Amino acid sequence: MGPAGYTPSSMTSPMAVSPHVPPATECGRTDTSTSAGLQKPLIDVRNLVKHFPVTAGMFFSRRTGVVRAVDGVSFAIPKGATVGLVGESGCGKSTVARLLLRLIEPTSGEVWFGETELTKAPPEQMRRLRRDMQIVFQDPHSSLNPRRRVGEIIGRPLMIHGLANKRQATERVHELLSMVGLSPAMASRFPHEFSGGQRQRIGIARALALNPSFVVLDEPTSSLDVSVQAQILNLLNDLKAKLGLTYLFVSHNLSVVEYFCDLTLVMYLGKIVEAGPSDVLHAEPLHPYTKALMSAVLVPEVGQQRERIILTGEIPSPMNPPQGCRFHTRCPYAMDVCKAVEPALSEQAAGHQVACHLYQSR
Ligand SMILES: Nc1ncnc2c1ncn2[C@@H]1O[C@H](COP(=O)(O)OP(=O)(O)O)[C@@H](O)[C@H]1O
Ligand code: SF4
Numbered sequence: 001m002g003p004a005g006y007t008p009s010s011m012t013s014p015m016a017v018s019p020h021v022p023p024a025t026e027c028g029r030t031d032t033s034t035s036a037g038l039q040k041p042l043i044d045v046r047n048l049v050k051h052f053p054v055t056a057g058m059f060f061s062r063r064t065g066v067v068r069a070v071d072g073v074s075f076a077i078p079k080g081a082t083v084g085l086v087g088e089s090g091c092g093k094s095t096v097a098r099l100l101l102r103l104i105e106p107t108s109g110e111v112w113f114g115e116t117e118l119t120k121a122p123p124e125q126m127r128r129l130r131r132d133m134q135i136v137f138q139d140p141h142s143s144l145n146p147r148r149r150v151g152e153i154i155g156r157p158l159m160i161h162g163l164a165n166k167r168q169a170t171e172r173v174h175e176l177l178s179m180v181g182l183s184p185a186m187a188s189r190f191p192h193e194f195s196g197g198q199r200q201r202i203g204i205a206r207a208l209a210l211n212p213s214f215v216v217l218d219e220p221t222s223s224l225d226v227s228v229q230a231q232i233l234n235l236l237n238d239l240k241a242k243l244g245l246t247y248l249f250v251s252h253n254l255s256v257v258e259y260f261c262d263l264t265l266v267m268y269l270g271k272i273v274e275a276g277p278s279d280v281l282h283a284e285p286l287h288p289y290t291k292a293l294m295s296a297v298l299v300p301e302v303g304q305q306r307e308r309i310i311l312t313g314e315i316p317s318p319m320n321p322p323q324g325c326r327f328h329t330r331c332p333y334a335m336d337v338c339k340a341v342e343p344a345l346s347e348q349a350a351g352h353q354v355a356c357h358l359y360q361s362r
């Protein structure tokens with residue numbers, strides 16, 4: 001079941017990811033875009049790594065290790081698609097999201113936005129590109145400045161980029177408020193006067209102010225009630241269709257991702273462990289971790305035989321991830337090889353890839 005009342009209109013997306021996704025390349029890249037009928041990717045991520053240094057000491061801080069938040073991730077987002085990135089808290093989803101928008105610099109790897117490699121774009125080009133890529137944050141309460149009126153919050157990106165005078169900005173704010181289902185008269189109010197769902201609509205309006213083509217949705221409904229979640233997902237779907245947007249949708253909830261996204265990437269401890277068209281991945285999850293995530297959210301239908309894996313144990317520290325397969329400390333199928341050799345992503349069916357020794361010889 002999807003979220004209450006949510007109609008997955010994205011399932012008729014022109015991206016029709018299903019059987020068209022071509023094989024992975026040598027580096028395990030989930031190439032979703034180059035076969036016949038699909039457009040070139042809008043976003044192309046190649047072997048992306050982000051290690052955060054960990055330091056100790058009050059006055060003479062010394063480096064004591066690194067957090068391997070993202071550890072060699074490759075995937076592509078076709079123009080017009082909604083790609084879901086799913087995994088438990090702390091697995092590196094938000095770090096990937098921030099790297100894609102170059103809000104932080106990668107340790108290594110490349111992020112291509114169309115024809116431009118973002119990590120090498122000079123500041124002036126980056127400033128122009130920033131208009132085209134926006135983010136909606138998880139918590140609309142903390143991401144909206146409580147001291148600014150809603151009109152200022154939504155219109156601010158226009159003023160910062162020098163794209164509108166005051167009158168034009170006001171008109172655009174009114175247009176954006178209507179677009180997200182709020183009254184233009186609400187522009188003069190402060191964020192605390194709104195409900196959680198309304199605040200997230202304001203966050204969405206702000207993200208759309210500059211007419212972006214790519215929007216990262218970082219757990220945009222996680223802090224909302226279930227009924228409100230469905231409304232926001234429907235709004236996001238309508239806006240995507242109307243404005244021709246491309247989304248990266250970050251979530252810890254696999255059932256929401258399945259209904260909202262054309263393609264799903266499952267992440268565990270800084271790595272992508274399974275990737276594929278959402279309907280295929282949902283019908284036949286392969287990686288034991290994906291199965292465990294599904295077991296946590298799915299109530300099997302009557303007569304449906306689905307293997308259930310209950311996750312036990314804590315997620316290991318990304319400062320010291322397990323050798324071999326990073327999931328082996330929690331995997332009910334772990335074999336000796338899993339402790340020594342890291343499995344690479346390999347294709348099992350059209351566009352459906354998994355990194356697990358159980359499937360290496362298939
Ligand atoms: N600025 C930072 N400095 C150090 N560690 C960080 C920083 N940002 C994130 N991390 C760590 O990186 C890992 C991944 O975090 P994050 O990307 O936020 O995961 P998720 O969004 O999946 O919950 C976590 O262990 C987190 O503590
Ligand atoms: S590689 Fe081994 S430990 Fe990792 S998920 Fe597969 S069976 Fe489990």
Ligand SMILES: [Mg+2]
Nearest residue numbers: 093094095219
């Ligand atoms: Mg996060």
